[in-house]
C-alpha cells in the first residue's frame with residue numbers, strides 16, 4: 230500500500246523540568262496527502278505551534294516528543310539525528326513560521342536568504358540559484374522581483390515579507406508545507422491574497438499543506454479536512470463540509486458562533502468565556518470542561534476518547550458522542 234505523505238500518530242509532546250512534565254500536545258493524530266490542505270484550528274495555547282515544531286524537529290530546549298510517531302513518506306522522523314533532519318527540513322518539508330524572527334533575518338537581503346536555502350539543498354551554481362530565486366519571487370506575485378531581491382526585509386511591507394517567506398519555503402520544491410498563522414498580522418485584503426497564493430501553490434506543485442490558524446473563517450474556503458485542537462488535545466476531526474454543516478464538539482460550535490454572520494446581518498459575536506488553561510493546570514478530564522456550558526461530573530474526571538460519529542468525522546466529547554448516537558444535537 231502507498232505510504233501517506235505525512236502520518237502523525239498519537240503524538241505526545243511535553244515540556245520537562247527537573248520534577249515534572251507537562252504535555253503541550255497529547256493524542257494528536259492525522260495524515261496529509263499530496264494536494265491536500267489540512268487545517269488545524271484552535272485558540273492561543275492549544276498546541277498548534279508545538280505540533281508543527283514537533284514535525285520539523287525544532288522544539289524548544291525543554292520540549293521533547295515523549296511518545297508517538299511522525300512518518301514522512303513512510304520514514305520515521307521521531308528520533309532522527311539533527312543532521313538527518315537538516316536534509317529534510319527546507320527541502321522535503323518546509324515551514325512558514327509564526328514568529329517572523331525565525332523566518333527572515335533583517336541583516337541579509339531577500340536574495341541572499343533565498344539563495345542560501347537553494348544552495349544548501351540543490352546542486353546549483355550561484356547563477357542558477359539566482360535565476361531560481363528571481364523565478365520564485367515572480368511566482369509569488371512580487372511585482373518587481375529584481376528590486377525585492379536586493380532589498381532587506383525591513384524595507385518591505387508585511388504582505389511582501391509573507392510572500393518572500395512563501396517563496397523561500399517553496400524554493401526547493403518541497404512536498405509538504407506547514408504554514409503557521411501565515412496571515413494573522415495582515416489586513417483582510419492581503420490575507421485573502423496570501424490564502425489564494427497558498428491555494429495556487431498547492432494546485433501548481435501538488436504539495437500537501439498544513440494550514441494553522443486560530444480563525445475558522447480562514448480555513449472555510451481552503452481546507453479539505455479540519456482538526457480542532459484545544460489544550461493540546463484533538464477535539465474534533467472532520468472534512469470541511471462535515472465540520473461546517475454538522476459541528477459536534479461544543480468547542481467547535483463555540484468557535485463557529487464566533488464567526489460574524491455577514492449574510493444575516495447579525496454582527497453579534499459569541500465569545501466562549503475564559504481562555505485555554507495553562508499546560509501546568511489542565512483539568513483531569515476533558516480539557517474544555519472548565520469552559521463548557523454542558524459539562525457534567527464525568528467530564529471533569531474522565532478524558533473523552535475520539536469517537537467516529539459519521540464516516541471520517543471524529544469527536545472527543547462524552548455528550549456529543551452519545552447524543553449523536555441517539556440522533557440528538559448537544
Ligand SMILES: Nc1ncnc2c1ncn2[C@@H]1O[C@H](COP(=O)(O)OP(=O)(O)OP(=O)(O)O)[C@@H](O)[C@H]1O
Nearest residue numbers: 244253272273274275276277278279280289507508
Ligand atoms: N518554551 C516553553 N516552555 C514551556 N511551555 C511552553 C513553551 N512554549 C510553549 N509553551 C506552552 O505550550 C502550550 C502550547 O503552545 P503553542 O505555542 O503550541 O500554542 P498555539 O496553539 O500555537 O498558540 P498561539 O495561537 O498563541 O500561537 C501553551 O500552553 C504554551 O504556554
Ligand SMILES: [Mg+2]
Nearest residue numbers: 277278279327
Ligand atoms: Mg502558535
